[in-house]
Amino acid sequence: VRAQGRHWRTIWPAADGRAVEVIDQRVLPHRLEAVRIGTLAEAVAAIAGMTVRGAPLIGVTAAYGLALQAAEDPGDEAMAQAAQRLKAARPTAVNLAWAVDRLVAGLSGVPPGHRARRAWQDAGDLADEDVATNAAIGRHGLSLLRELATRCGGRRLQLLTHCNAGWLATVDWGTALAPVYAAAEAGIDLHVWVDETRPRNQGAALTAWELREQGIDCTVIADNAGGHLMQRGQVDAVIVGCDRVTADGDVCNKIGTYLKALAAHDNGVPFLVAMPLSTLDTGLSDGLREVPIEERPQREVTHVRGRDARGADAEIQLVPDGTRAANPAFDVTPARLVTRLVTERGVVPATRDGLRALGSAA
């Protein structure tokens, strides 16, 4: 998609071929800057510190991290350790482990001397596939949105999204926002309610930014407000991304997603989850019991970052000195609350049978 007048991906090979560059998502929306990732350690730090975030994008970043390691030391032990470090950088999104395992599998029969080139190639393929996958999610989601729009009787289609599952969460297009971009391009009149998404404000900082850069009308709301809007008939559908989906269709996504799914269910609003099949964890069934939930630093809750009156980056404290905070980063929305899963292979119910009908995931 486009931002500030040109086309961007979130991650791309550096001109010298010895590193990748990524958009630094910690300084958006106030500055659009790229940072260079030249080593495995830098890739791990970029994932853990959320320079890059979004399940698909951290998968691709991890793949490039392995490629950078292979350029340094492609030996079996070093590569196995690198895979382990990357997977441990963030525990919840399964795309990270999926991408690492795929790269490792691709390298298994390759002699160490050829691994660097092969890994670089595979990481690039993964990035390109992600773009194609999201474009396909966009096409399938468009059919759904078109149908919803016809029921609006002339008024514009009102969507609500949580966190950022746009192009910034992927290599390009996004998952939840791919259908939105496709719908806008198809001429459907729409508006997006953007959940702020505390504590890191990915909605207010990232989703609002990319929608506005793309010319999509949107309004930021506190995370508390979505239920009220649904009660008032001001939301025609909720569409979100995901970090891990179980074989039975339970959806793990950014903390707070479950609350919006409850409100959607209570008000008869379709709750749509955009899911690349790389996010499906066929080994799990009960999301609530089985998906590991990352606990992030307290400071993300007790403090908040933004731009001060002089235009400088600033971090302020919201709570009394010494206050404790808890910061679970994800929650699980039971399959019963999910109206449809929108995948690159089509739209299915959030059930084991629905997912099986799509064929094998990986």
Added chain:
Amino acid sequence: VRAQGRHWRTIWPAADGRAVEVIDQRVLPHRLEAVRIGTLAEAVAAIAGMTVRGAPLIGVTAAYGLALQAAEDPGDEAMAQAAQRLKAARPTAVNLAWAVDRLVAGLSGVPPGHRARRAWQDAGDLADEDVATNAAIGRHGLSLLRELATRCGGRRLQLLTHCNAGWLATVDWGTALAPVYAAAEAGIDLHVWVDETRPRNQGAALTAWELREQGIDCTVIADNAGGHLMQRGQVDAVIVGCDRVTADGDVCNKIGTYLKALAAHDNGVPFLVAMPLSTLDTGLSDGLREVPIEERPQREVTHVRGRDARGADAEIQLVPDGTRAANPAFDVTPARLVTRLVTERGVVPATRDGLRALGSAA
């Protein structure tokens, strides 16, 4: 209750008897400061600008505002205009209109020359009654919490609250927190999850502050996190205040309350609403259709205030320049999601019959 080593109310007559003083809730938790309200206009501004907030406290502040007007010009027209201005300062909490109407009714047979003294007396009575009302809510709520604590099998009782319905929202004790203070005093081992409560952060700034000052163990969480905690069995009860309750038991309270009520219902967690009977609007039945919801400034969503690294008050911008925000300040929780109403006259189901059993409200 106590803070910084001494006893406080949120509002008290100034020593010279020509004004009231209030705790400035805009600068908490970083500074505990009082400001003087000496005119009707200052009372209106303190209510609209949220120097004082909380349904019971804005009622008492409005009563003193009328008394200040009566000292200036106690004529019928001036008093009627003052009543109108005070009621319009914030539209949702019915306690404001209730307090104003009560003062006006008390003055109706009083000759203008005696109105100032009578109004001052009535406002003081209202403040004292609020303290007694909340103490009674505390006693009735304590019975409920004691019962819940016995089911905890030795581990501490875990409560969750949204926004601030503590002593800062009233004259003293609070509504939702009165039972918490009573339970702590009774030796019940408990812990409170405090919803941050965007956009104005009354939970992070006010509830965390007053609980900590009172020595109650608490943890601040993003508004998104409560559902997840309930799914994991980490919440034994939710207890909140309210701004207007209909005759059928629908509860209007701070935006986001409805989402927590849905999660409590979905997980079998008791959802308790502490309600002084001054918050009951017997004229309304369907909260969703009938309660006016205040829309507050966009800037409360697009910006946030706190303390910067140098210890100074600071406001930072969270969104891209030019981003639109919506800021509905309240939502309505349907009676079907409310387990019990805790009033000064006892604990009742959130039904017309339950409320009728308490007798007349005003």
